[in-house]
Amino acid sequence: MGNPKAFLTIPRQEAGYRPIHDRIADFGEVEQTLNTGERKLQASRCMDCGVPFCHWACPLGNRSPEFQDALFRGKWKEAYEILTLTNDFPEFTGRICPALCEKSCVLKLSLNAPVTIRENEAAIIESAFREGYVQPQSYPRNGMKVAVVGSGPAGLAAANQLNRKGYEVTVFEKQEYIGGLLRFGIPNFKLHKPIIDRRLQIMEAEGVAFKTNVDIDLNHLPDGFDAYCVCVGTPQxxxxxxxxxxxxxxxxxxxxxxxxxxxxxxxxxxxxxxxxxxxxxxxxxxxxxxxxxxxxxxxxxxxxxxxxxxxxxxxxxxxxxxxxxxxxxxxxxxxxxxxxxxxxxxxxxxxxxxxxxxxxxxxxxxxxxxxxxxxxxxxxxxxxxxxxxxxxxxxxxxxxxLKPELPTFPEHVFVAGDAVTGPSLVVRCIDSGRKVAQKIDDYLRGKQ
The missing domain is CATH 3.50.50.60 (FAD/NAD(P)-binding domain)
Known part of the structure; x- marks a missing residue:
């Protein structure tokens, strides 16, 4: 770390919220941001612990000490690359995650003043979009198709990972917009919807197909796919x-x-x-x-x-x-x-x-x-x-x-997200989508 003793002299500083009289007059995001210098100081508070409990507590296994160090050194692109190794959508979790990582930060346990990991995460991904680091990539195709039913955080994560593994992915959504819980369940003052649209544009440019207003009967999944990923959440x-x-x-x-x-x-x-x-x-x-x-x-x-x-x-x-x-x-x-x-x-x-x-x-x-x-x-x-x-x-x-009651599926149908666990956190759904995408990949490769 560039300054392993920074936590002794630099207090935790949160960006805070817009003034109440201002924010209740609109649906704009309530959370403010720190400037670049203040954000780097907050990243410097990470002690690079011998056992990073933040990494252990994060369902995604985010490498917080590593991207904090890169952020402190002003290496914003490096911080972005480290962050996105484990997290498909830090622009979502950086806004709405309850930050399990911070609850396990050593500075939380000892001083009740953890590193501002969530805010730093949001700052990194916003910098990445602003500086043009987030660009559509092309991935070689393997000739197989996967259908994802549901476009919440689990469905989007599964689709993103499967697309990167070379599958032709189609996401089916019964509502008129893509996003599931992110779109309909979270108010704009916490997650502005252009943030979702920005990510969807990247995914579409990379080859993911989205179909809205399609209510799939889980007992009769659409034909033409080698595997299916059911991510219907907990609608009841x-x-x-x-x-x-x-x-x-x-x-x-x-x-x-x-x-x-x-x-x-x-x-x-x-x-x-x-x-x-x-x-x-x-x-x-x-x-x-x-x-x-x-x-x-x-x-x-x-x-x-x-x-x-x-x-x-x-x-x-x-x-x-x-x-x-x-x-x-x-x-x-x-x-x-x-x-x-x-x-x-x-x-x-x-x-x-x-x-x-x-x-x-x-x-x-x-x-x-x-x-x-x-x-x-x-x-x-x-x-x-x-x-x-x-x-x-x-x-x-x-x-x-309520956790949904699902039919018994054949072996080429997989389930991810809240449909498996019952209502949970967005970060856990993203993790579930990533893991099920790997299971689908292992299954289809094993069938070749």
Missing amino acids: ARDLAVPGRDLKGIHFAMEFLAQQNRVLAGQTFAEKDRISARGKHVLVIGGGDTGSDCIGTSHRQGAIDVIQIEIMPKPPVGDNPNTPWPQWPVVLRTSSSHEEGCVRRWNLSSTRFLGKNGRVCGVEVEEVEWLPAKPGERPQMHLTGRKEIIKADLVLLAMGF
Whole structure:
């Protein structure tokens, strides 16, 4: 490393977010950037540990110490080349990954000030596009064809890797745009959609074919392919089957988020079909990232106020002795959307929806208590009987997704991403797509 003691004198510096009053007026990306000099200083904080836990924690096995060193030395192209050895789409993970690497950084474990690995990753790939390092490449063809069903992060990663291995790849997407979760599930203020389009243009120039508005029957896959990669994600959201669920104004989070992304893409909807938080009291049920995205979108649409409730207990702030490293730290996380204004409450179970003239006007909730888990068992939820009504005329269900039930496939059909694991992280889906692409390559080569 150029400066192995930099971490002693250079504090962690995050780029931060645009001012709240500015960012809630549009759907532009909220995260800011550091200048080149500041970014190189942040990269210098990497200590090139003897055992780089960041590398171990990353599902993709990104070589963080190596690209940090190149970045510190001003070798931006070298940093880009190192980064893309393991990551097909650092422009996605550099924006929306929860940075498992940083949670395992030695500076996190010792000082609670890890290297800004995710931000540095985003800076490297943006520099690469800006400087023209990212250019379409040509790959010799082997005469075999592979179909990829689904164009989310797993499907795109599989398609990218298979194309580079010489296969003629066709990606089928049932929606009108390519991108899956990246396109429809993540708000523009976290991932601006031209970032996706920019990558798709590269992939198309390299030979990947994309077909939209094609809903594939998984029991009858299209003919003409030597192998198939099924990457359909987890399309079924978890529902809340309580009285009043059929009232108007209650929507799955993905209905809400996907429609807003379509509006930003130029589509129009009839007033009766438009899901809008403008002038409404919004209740978000579910405390994860999807719920957070609903909060930020509601603010930008003009909600009067937003409340987010979660059935689980409030996590501790800063440190949780019950989830020590190398476990994922279960601690309170405050997103940019939470900072924009939101009442957050925990230990609440929704018991029924209340309506007026066929439309939701409130939700009855009951406080719950969690009893400690017995050995080998999960914690037990106990209803306390303490109930109240939360006023709401727009309710968004953000309680996660169900793993799909897939048919039994023949040996030349492979499955990747959330369709295998259930709902997971974009970085894990990219890793899964890469690994399944290698399995398909091994299988087809073995058939020759």
